[in-house]
Amino acid sequence: MQESGAADGVHGLVVDGLVHAYAAEPVLADVSFALPAGRVGAIVGPSGCGKSTLLALVGGLLTPARGRVAGAFRRPAFVFQDPCLLPWRTARDNIAFGLKALPLGRAERQRRADALREAVGLTAADGDKHPQALSGGMRQRVALARALAIEPDLLLLDEPFAALDVGLRRQMQTLVRRLIDARGLTTLLVTHDPAEAVRMADRIVVLSARPATVAAVREVTLPTAGRHDGAVHAEVSRLVADPAVARALAIDDTAVEPV
Amino acid sequence: MTAPRSRTGLGAIAASTAGVLLLLGLWEAGHAAWGSLVLPSPRETALALWRMTVDGSLWPAVAGTGRRALAGFSAGVLLGTGLGAVAGLSDTTGRLLQPFATLALGVPAIAWVVLALLWFGGGGGAVVFTVLITVAPIVYAGAAEGVRSLDGDLRRMARAFRVPRRVLVWDVYLPHMLSHLFPAVATALALSWKVAVMTELLGGVGGIGDRLAAARAQVDTVAAMAWIATVVALLLALEMLLLDPLRRRLLGWRQALPGAARHGTARRDAAPDL
Structure with a gap:
């Protein structure tokens, strides 16, 4: 870019x-x-x-x-056809993934991730699940939240x-x-x-x-x-x-x- | 993740306890049928084990075997992981190394024992070498597959988010690699213990294997059973106190895979036969 x-x-x-x-x-x-x-x-x-x-x-x-x-x-952000979530991280940590490229503390990353999780319509319980436990639509919501979290x-x-x-x-x-x-x-x-x-x-x-x-x-x-x-x-x-x-x-x- | 939780709940504990009791019952029944010379009772075995503990012969043997097994295991894991990672990254290296891995895997452990004793004599070196050569190819295969199978889409995603290299390694590469490497390393750990005892037995190197050989020479079935019980107890302790908690911590995310709730992933990595 x-x-x-x-x-x-x-x-x-x-x-x-x-x-x-x-x-x-x-x-x-x-x-x-x-x-x-x-x-x-x-x-x-x-x-x-x-x-x-x-x-x-x-x-x-x-x-x-x-x-x-x-x-x-x-700061461009991508959402791909495949959600490309990390299977070993919870939905919440997946949303926060892109934030690791920014100079933010852990608490701030989690706060932003939670806000975005809510914005895309996922519950706190969904946030604690791993991607395999989520439906296709929910996974794509996580991918969307991950993209928006970095405030692109x-x-x-x-x-x-x-x-x-x-x-x-x-x-x-x-x-x-x-x-x-x-x-x-x-x-x-x-x-x-x-x-x-x-x-x-x-x-x-x-x-x-x-x-x-x-x-x-x-x-x-x-x-x-x-x-x-x-x-x-x-x-x-x-x-x-x-x-x-x-x-x-x-x-x-x-x-x-x-x- | 409610389904996997039930497997560690009360029902699971009851089932495991029932399994152990059944085993002890069959052991007792065998003893009743064939007598102490063939199959000493659990009580006799426990008493022999207690005597070994008190007279101080148990701990040095366990420590000796443990030290040699661990040395060979560590060397094998380092060698296997290093070569496996290289093989995973480069197809040419992978092809070059494959015959060596196949050879090391294909030669029976007992044959390696014979060769090791011929090459290294009856010292601890023979044990360490045999463990290393049986462990390395298993770890090698896991590491190579771990590196080779990393999803290109995930790499592209990580690049798109411009995360630093540290995050790439820690959040993407390592967890993926571990999911392949850990089952191999867990198998290798159990295997290293058994191979160490076997080499000690044939080589008279000392340790538990040596004590087993002595028990055989003296037709002391009770002592033999006590040493076998020691090996099994140590394997179980390793499994329950070290590997299971590690597995839950490192690979807990796999429990959410479809079907995993029913079949579980924990025992998929059963140790291969010698």
């Missing part, structure tokens, strides 16, 4: 001409987009198009071959709800959006599900198939509070009817065989 953002006068996240390859295989051909501070962006694209790579580049886990990520972000200025969500069933996913989407809004947190979400993007994001960046370029950038104009199913479905229909989006996501009605 470059810390030159403030000097650049960049307000928010700017991804500028990112190019990346694994060995000789190009993954990102040329990806540029911007996201205003405090907004939620969604990266949508066909599977294997390099969405996760893009997120890792933005979060500083990878160094781009070319291009740059700008923004005055010092950039939240990076990599398909965080893909492994959850539909009802749980809906719950988590609402919870996450509420927590993000309460903190005014700039957030980048990777998802393969256009409905999830519409439900959660303010701006949708559609990537093409690998090697990825930006196929389309669309704003979601629905008010955050008014994103119930009907409105979301209508918006998704509008989105995928867009030729640029449909081409990138390989949504082609004529190619679908009759059932």
